[in-house]
Amino acid sequence: MSQPAEKTDKIRFSNTLFGRPECLPVPAVALLLAILYRAGPDLRSWTYVYEPPWLLFCLNSVFITGLCLIVAGLSVRIYLRGGFVSILLLGCGVLALGLSSSAAGWLIRPPHGPNEALTIHNSGVLFASVCFFLSSLSISIGKGFEPAPPHRAPLAGAAYLMVLLSVALLTAATMLGSIPPFFVPGEGPTALRQAVLAVSVTLLAVSAALMLTVYAKRPSGFLLYTVVAILLLGMGLVGIALGPPGSPINWLGRVSQYLGNVYLVMAAVGALREAKSRGTTVEQALAAFFRTSETHFKALVEMAADAIVSIDGEGKILLMNPAAGGMFGYGTREAVGRNLGDLIVPEPSRELFQACLRGEPCKSVRMELRNRDGSILPVEMSFSPETRAGAGVARTIVIRDVTERKKAEEAVRSASLFPVQNPQPVLRVGSDGTVLFSNPAAERILAQWQGPVPDPVHRAVRAALDEGAPKDLEMRIAGRDFSFVVVPIPEGPYANLYGWDVTDRRRAEAALQESEERYRRLFESMNEGFALHEMLYDESGEPCDYRFLDVNPAFERLTGLGRQAVIGKTVSEVLPGTEPDWVRRYAEVVRTGKPAHFESRSSVLGRDYEVFAYRPASGQFAAIFMDITDRRQAEASLRASYALLRIAQRAAMAGIWVWEISTGKFTWSEEFYSLFGLDPGAEASFDAWLGVLHPDDRQAAVERIHRSIQERTPLENEYRIVRPDGEQRWIRALGSTSYDDDGSPLRMSGICIDVTEGRKAEEELRASEMRMKAVADHLPVGVWFADETGRILYGNEAGRRIWGGARYVEPSEFHVYRAWWADTGTPLAPEDWAVSRAVQKGETSLNEVIEIECFDGTRKTILNSAVPLKSPDGSLRGVVVLNEDISERVRAEQALQSARDELEEKVRERTMELMLLMEDLEKSRSDLRRLASELVMAEERERKRISVVLHDEVAQTLAATKMRLDLLRNMPGSDDFHRAVSEAEALIGESIRQTRALMTDITNPVLYDMGLRAAVEALAEDVSARRGIDFACRFAGNLAGLGQELDVMIFQVIKELVQNIVKHSGARSAGIRIAEEGKDVRVTVTDDGEGFDAAQIGPAGSEGGFGLFSIRERVKSYGGRIEIDSAPGNGSRVSVVLPKTAGRETRNGGRDRIVRP
16 A cells, blocks of 8 residues: 655655664764764864874865766766756766865965865855755756757866866965955954855755655665765864864864765765666666656656556666556566566567657557566557657657457457347448448348448448558437447458447446436535545554545535545644544454444544444545534433432432333332322332322323333323322322333333322412403403413403404414504504514503404404513513494494584583493493402412412422431431432522522512511612612601502512612612602602603503503502603602502592603
């Protein structure tokens, strides 16, 4: 298996410097430089200088100048043969290095000195470094200037002459003192000298890095030795820069340079050996190396399906793609440099092969070649024209295996021997288009043609005869598709046409294409992520990574990784830090071929996945996966909740039961025995439980259990039991069933709760509703009730009489109630009805005049009103709608208007009648207000009753349970037992707190137990504690005998006003005052908040509770009045005046008085 190119390059790069023995001098010199530098300043000073006069000159001449001249000569020879400027630049660099080193060794002797030697040597090194950099840059990009052969020699001569002149001019200028000093005796190297060496070392390091990147992709001994040489030269310059001439660290730098030049010679020797092993010259081998571009090589290796071979003018192989290696059994390294004809061309094909090499036209030429194992392979070859390649020529040969085609042609020839018996059409057509022969299968084709053959057939016959080669022909005849092979018989001259009916094959191909398209659409649209991968292995054959080959859109959605960002890349590149377990699991699928199904988490993506992996082809695996992160989180949350529930059940012992379905065994808690009135010593069994159930509920209870198990739904049921003492109780059973892996039920467990009191409360509530409906049925106006969605639930007898019937429908079906605005005649849409506006906007609508068409077809005029009913928390509970038939009044008004001009006396009489009607109407309204008052008190009594039940039964039961748990906590037991008891005790304590809060929200017990004054003070203290508003309460007069109904009304008004202050005013302090004023009671609530525009108070009210409008309507129904004094920014003052007799007799509402500042 191939590894990713980038990863392989990194591995080879690492092995280049640390895994090859020939590279050891590089780290060795670096280590010695570090040791000498850290050993002390004496080794970098003039203390231990050793500089004999002739030693440096001799060493430079032998190890630098001599070796550099050898390499420079070889470089110019390669350049002249191949024309690559990168080789010429390399030669110029080593030539400059050799000449400058020799001159520096000569000038270090007296009468000259270190300054002259360092100036020439360092300047020459800088020149050489620039040449090395340009050469490595040209090699790394794979492109460069290649002059034509006639221009190469002059260019090479000019380049080397320029190097010689540069070194000579540099030497002369240094001796004349024209160059700034590089070294000052007594002071050491100058900044100029150090800068020159720093630039030179940088250029050499970059050059080595560039060449290493090329070596990582195209290994070559010549390139490796060249890189080591450049690195040694660079480190030598570092040593020379760190100490004065002749010091130990300076000598180490010189030795590193000598060793670098030795490596340059070794590079040339290695290139010579490699060339000899391939049977070519060193110039050709190096030229071939620099000529091969990485882009061309990759395209040749990865894209070509046919065998492609490049050869030189002598027939030797220069390049060969993997398809060629697979076709003939030779590896690329093994074949390059060998003669192609000797390698794969057998003797019978040699003459034709040589003719093609000589330049004869050879396109799609048939011949037979020899495989490595000696077998003969029929191929079709195409030879490209010769092209110039360096100093020689090259041509490319494309080879296609035609084994299968030859078999098909052999089958055609075999079938042609039996044309008459052939079930497929066979014809013989002359060069003039005349049919000379046809077998029976071809008769229906001739019947379609009815004369000479069609032009396409005639042209195919002529082309086959002219070219002497078979031709393919496809035609549609009589609704069928036929494929013909036209075989020329030149001696005829005629051609044989061998046909096949390919209609079914075409249909099959179309069906296959449609199927492929269908599966492609499935691939693109499937919700599960899909990815196809290639497994990658390290040098030891162990799986180390995998590459993405294809992904579907769901992959992008589930991982957040784009298709373009992953295709062709490895998982270590796309998702660094991926857990090794993923590679291990997939490698096992690739190795064994067995599919795998598992769940795992990707820490890099932070998601959990369910994966199904299989092997579609050798070395590959496909993964289909789903994101299960949300499911796992839900499962963890469910497990935590279930564990908490189990702890509470074990601690509270609230009628727990367990039924082992497979064994039939039952387990009951002590509370279960007590709840059902059974003897704790009795055996828990299904029959024992069934015997306690009420006879009328047994069958339904058993069926509900079986249905819960079969449908896998939670058990939720209510039934009656008859305890042994004869008492009947209502029980609510809750439970769930667990199943094994096969789906068979294992056990059912749950709890039983006594809901008898709740049942009684429901029955009382239904009775209360019946009483309310009975009262509504006796009202003279139509009363309708709707739920919180606007659906009509009930209409009293008067309402049904007004409409001539009733339709209990949703708001969207209100069109069955036909009505028009009386003033405009515009029909009412469903959303225009007052009940719709009450539901959608919370509006209160009063006395809207509309004309209606009754269900019996009659038309009437009515007053329509709607009032939303809200809970204490402000949520909508329902809507009350009032209808008053004013048809008679309207007709009376119309008659009055028509008779006004004629009879004034009758007008007065009519006016009196109208006043009487208005009094009756007002009386009806008074009755309605009285009914509203009764409803409020009934609601308050119901609130009090529920609060009593919560206090006397629920709260007391929870308190008793808490005391029982407190006793259990002090009993001996395990840590888990005590921890469970503590947790359950905390839960029950929270339940008691919530029950008390609920009791307070439902009704204030202080009001009934201690009176109005205590309740108001308690409310003020509570709001001050929770909201930070300072409340001052004042009371005046005798407030003890007002009566419970008036106390409730006053408290509700104060509570609503306080809530408005908390929610909307932003006040810091407020006051409450209740005072007796003669026959009235005045309630005043003030605050220093933001205030509001009193003129804006309307039916919409405030955002919570009754709202000021609602308070005003309530107060009017009790015969009182409300005074509001407020403006924006000046705080608020609201006074409510109620008669002491309010609640015992309803007075006509007083008029509001709004005081504006």
